[in-house]
Amino acid sequence: MKVKISEPESYKRVLEIEVPKEEVDGLYNEKINNYKKKLTLPGFRPGKIPLNLVKSRFGKGVYAETVEDLIQKNFELACKEHNINPVSKGKIDTIKADEGADVSFTIEAEVDPEIEISGYEKLKIKASPNKIRDEDVEKALEDLRERNAKFIDVDRPSRKGDSVTIEYVKVVVDGEERKDFKNPAYPIELGKGQIKDFDKGLIGHKAGELVELTIKFPKDFSGEQLSGKVGNFAIQITKVSEKELPEPNGEFLKKLGAFETLDGLKEQLRKDLERQDLERAKNEAYNKAIDVLIEDNPFDVPPSRVEDYIDHLLEEAARYRRVNEPAPSREEASQKYHDSAVRALKRYRIIDFISSREKIKATQEEVDGEIGKIAVMYNQPFDQVKQAFRQNGTTNRIRADLREQKTLDFLIGQYTPAPE
Numbered sequence: 001m002k003v004k005i006s007e008p009e010s011y012k013r014v015l016e017i018e019v020p021k022e023e024v025d026g027l028y029n030e031k032i033n034n035y036k037k038k039l040t041l042p043g044f045r046p047g048k049i050p051l052n053l054v055k056s057r058f059g060k061g062v063y064a065e066t067v068e069d070l071i072q073k074n075f076e077l078a079c080k081e082h083n084i085n086p087v088s089k090g091k092i093d094t095i096k097a098d099e100g101a102d103v104s105f106t107i108e109a110e111v112d113p114e115i116e117i118s119g120y121e122k123l124k125i126k127a128s129p130n131k132i133r134d135e136d137v138e139k140a141l142e143d144l145r146e147r148n149a150k151f152i153d154v155d156r157p158s159r160k161g162d163s164v165t166i167e168y169v170k171v172v173v174d175g176e177e178r179k180d181f182k183n184p185a186y187p188i189e190l191g192k193g194q195i196k197d198f199d200k201g202l203i204g205h206k207a208g209e210l211v212e213l214t215i216k217f218p219k220d221f222s223g224e225q226l227s228g229k230v231g232n233f234a235i236q237i238t239k240v241s242e243k244e245l246p247e248p249n250g251e252f253l254k255k256l257g258a259f260e261t262l263d264g265l266k267e268q269l270r271k272d273l274e275r276q277d278l279e280r281a282k283n284e285a286y287n288k289a290i291d292v293l294i295e296d297n298p299f300d301v302p303p304s305r306v307e308d309y310i311d312h313l314l315e316e317a318a319r320y321r322r323v324n325e326p327a328p329s330r331e332e333a334s335q336k337y338h339d340s341a342v343r344a345l346k347r348y349r350i351i352d353f354i355s356s357r358e359k360i361k362a363t364q365e366e367v368d369g370e371i372g373k374i375a376v377m378y379n380q381p382f383d384q385v386k387q388a389f390r391q392n393g394t395t396n397r398i399r400a401d402l403r404e405q406k407t408l409d410f411l412i413g414q415y416t417p418a419p420e
Helices: 021-038 051-081 134-147 196-202 250-255 262-296 303-320 330-357 364-377 382-392 394-411
Strands: 002-009 012-019 091-096 103-110 150-153 163-173 210-216 230-244
Touching (some): 002 051, 012 051, 051 091, 051 103, 103 303, 134 262, 196 230, 262 330, 262 394, 303 330, 330 394, 364 382, 364 394
Antiparallel strands (some): 002 012, 012 103, 091 103, 150 230, 163 230, 210 230
């Protein structure tokens, strides 16, 4: 086998391969003889069909199969010998495969180009969390009370902040009656709906009343079948409930974690807010660091990698798409996700390069710590969870996630690798 390799792009390898006639003939003869042994034709005993007859009838097909096998075999061998790791299926450009002669072909493959990331040691990018104010703690406390509120049925006209349970009696959209509108599964809290006119139209009415509303759906309303259209609703109000917030006293404090005093709860809320804002600030710093490194260290991403990533995003989008929501076309997805796919792939390669260069990795103790958290969350024995994760590959994902996290922390000065 003769091989000539060229690199028209940093991510592309073109292999010109020539397979000697002797190798071609050897594989062809082996295949034709095997074919002869298995072939059955009227008037001939199995295995006794003349070879010339087999060649005349089936030789071209066997030769084509021979060439196909030789292309795959020699392409893989050439990649191995020349340390080429394709990230896409080889694309055959030209083939010369006349019977009785050498076989030559040209095949293109995409690879991840070699990269060298510099400047990451002196980024001087730090996380800058905000100082948590007393007002922030008070708001968090009110949010807690809101989430733990009770709703008590009342016999009066509804007000903003109340919850109402409704049933659709008749729905007409753009002049066409719609039978597919399902009654809301949960009460509607007035003042918090996506369509303000809908909420406002329900205020001031008691349980048992029939309310008629005409609203225009916003252009950005979820669900393209309704966005921008006019709807006429006949709605039966079946229940009006008033929100009752719990007092931040003994029973409420115990429910949230056996806090002895309100000050104790507020202190915990402050710590939670500080932790959350630190995570926000760190994520902002991570993104800024990666953006700087992408800008300062340009390199190509193989197009096939980008397409595979877009396919993955489409699969994820399909999994969480609402019922009756149309799926984007492949062309629309390519336009929408192309830049984010390229950035994500560059981010991965940059992190992988730095973690390898700096010898950053997750320790077994750290991996066990993450597994332990999951075991506690699901109330399962640690050893049982660890064994299951080892078998299904979850342990490797945890290890990779920890390695990435430590590398990102390293970039913003939150982690220093231990010396070897």
